[in-house]
Amino acid sequence: MRHLIDPLDFTREETDRLLGLADRIWEHPAEYAHSCDGRVLATLFYEPSTRTRLSFESAMLRLGGQVLGFASSDSSSAAKGESVADTIRMISGYADIAAMRHSKEGAPFVASRYSAIPVINAGDGGHQHPTQTLTDLFTIRRRHGRVGGVTIGLCGDLKFGRTVHSLIKSLVRYEDVRFIFISPEELRVPSYILKEVVEPSGHTWREARAMEEVMPELDILYMTRVQRERFFNEEDYVRLKDSYILTPEKLCAAKESLSILHPLPRVNEIAPEVDHDPRAVYFQQARGGVFVRMALLLALLGLEKGVLDGEGA
Ligand code: NCD
Numbered sequence: 004m005r006h007l008i009d010p011l012d013f014t015r016e017e018t019d020r021l022l023g024l025a026d027r028i029w030e031h032p033a034e035y036a037h038s039c040d041g042r043v044l045a046t047l048f049y050e051p052s053t054r055t056r057l058s059f060e061s062a063m064l065r066l067g068g069q070v071l072g073f074a075s076s077d078s079s080s081a082a083k084g085e086s087v088a089d090t091i092r093m094i095s096g097y098a099d100i101a102a103m104r105h106s107k108e109g110a111p112f113v114a115s116r117y118s119a120i121p122v123i124n125a126g127d128g129g130h131q132h133p134t135q136t137l138t139d140l141f142t143i144r145r146r147h148g149r150v151g152g153v154t155i156g157l158c159g160d161l162k163f164g165r166t167v168h169s170l171i172k173s174l175v176r177y178e179d180v181r182f183i184f185i186s187p188e189e190l191r192v193p194s195y196i197l198k199e200v201v202e203p204s205g206h207t208w209r210e211a212r213a214m215e216e217v218m219p220e221l222d223i224l225y226m227t228r229v230q231r232e233r234f235f236n237e238e239d240y241v242r243l244k245d246s247y248i249l250t251p252e253k254l255c256a257a258k259e260s261l262s263i264l265h266p267l268p269r270v271n272e273i274a275p276e277v278d279h280d281p282r283a284v285y286f287q288q289a290r291g292g293v294f295v296r297m298a299l300l301l302a303l304l305g306l307e308k309g310v311l312d313g314e315g316a
Contacts, residue, residue: 005303005311006115008124010133010169013311015176020310022141024298025291032065035297038306039068045098046072047090047114048125049081049105054267054289055125055134059102062296071098088117095119100304102134106232121303129163129233134299135266136169138292142284143223145291146262151177154220156211158185158247159227159272161192163234166266167227171196175204182208183217187246189239190229214247218256224249226265226272226285250274254282264288 006012013021028035044063048056052074060070073079080090087105091114094101101118103111104125111124126132143150155174161167161184171192174180182201184192191210192201201208211217214224226249234240248271249263265273265285277283301307308314 004121006118006122006124007133007299007303008112008115008122009131010136010173012133017311018137018140018173018176021137021298021302022144022295024301024307024310025137025141025294026145028297029291029294035066035301037067038301039063039066039304042066042068042100042300042304043098044068044070044072044300045094045101046070046074046125047079047094047101047103048072048074049076049079049103049110050126051075052104052125054292055104055132056102058289058292059123059125059134059296061293062300065293066297066300068300087114090114091118091122100300123299123303126165128165129168129230130165131169131172132165132266133169134292134296135166136173137295137299138288139166139170139225139264139266140173141291141295142264142288143262146284147222147260149177150174150180152179153222154181154183155223155225156183156185156214156217156221157192157225157227158214158249160190160229160243161186161227162190163230164227167192167225168196170225172200175200175206180206182206183211183220184208185211185214185217185247187212187243189243190246214249215253215256218253219258221257221261224257224261224263226263226269228265228268228270228272245271247272248274249277251276251280254280257282 102123102125108128108130115122302310
């Protein structure tokens with residue numbers, strides 16, 4: 004049985020095959036409309052979510068399966084002090100696969116150790132968010148034809164943003180990716196990611212403080228929200244929250260072929276006028292997340308052979 008806790012739980016080949024399956028589902032959804040008949044997905048969300056939870060639920064429903072779960076910790080027995088380990092043991096009897104979001108780093112990993120069903124990390128604290136990364140890679144591939152060969156600017160809260168951490172981990176496995184990390188000093192990419200992931204990869208990287216400085220170079224601009232819930236005090240959040248605001252004026256210097264991604268939700272970091280720009284692909288990105296999660300459910304449930312290693316074609 005396989006889980007998806009960290010983006011590196013799947014090899015690059017497995018990841019690419021999964022994205023290929025997502026493409027096929029996108030093009031021929033009717034062929035998959037009953038693939039999960041009789042299967043149940045549990046969504047265990049201890050932290051707020053709109054896209055991730057609903058796209059997982061939509062994915063299972065579109066595959067013919069059913070869903071159950073909770074959308075906040077106060078509506079589950081966590082409020083009474085139940086451990087994640089106990090919860091997942093029981094859920095293993097109620098569902099065939101589970102997606103878990105938790106504010107504590109490592110909670111989905113702990114759950115996977117006690118689970119009898121596949122566990123998917125749907126975001127753990129400021130740590131990882133592997134299914135958002137699959138969605139990001141899927142979007143980049145559909146826009147640029149392949150994942151590698153791009154200059155990507157990651158902008159905003161690179162310290163607490165789990166989507167950024169997972170995306171960097173995955174992107175270093177592709178050829179010819181140049182990273183530009185655009186953040187205030189206080190929200191720089193954590194040094195463990197620079198030292199353990201970026202530097203050993205040999206990929207080119209640098210840091211910038213202003214997005215204007217680097218705009219003309221970028222093929223992808225990955226905007227992120229300043230993660231208010233992970234700050235220790237409100238004052239720091241207020242000081243940093245509007246560090247970057249993408250406007251149509253700033254885009255004048257950008258390439259025509261730029262793709263602007265954002266895992267969403269957005270707060271102030273992208274002005275609404277940018278939404279009309281053909282380079283703004285964040286809503287398409289969110290839509291793609293459903294097909295990616297459909298592919299993931301099929302692969303982890305063993306219903307689509309040949310995607311994950313050890314499951315013959
Ligand atoms: C992200 C998350 O939860 O980490 N949202 C998402 O899943 N699409 C990004 C964020 O909350 O800023």
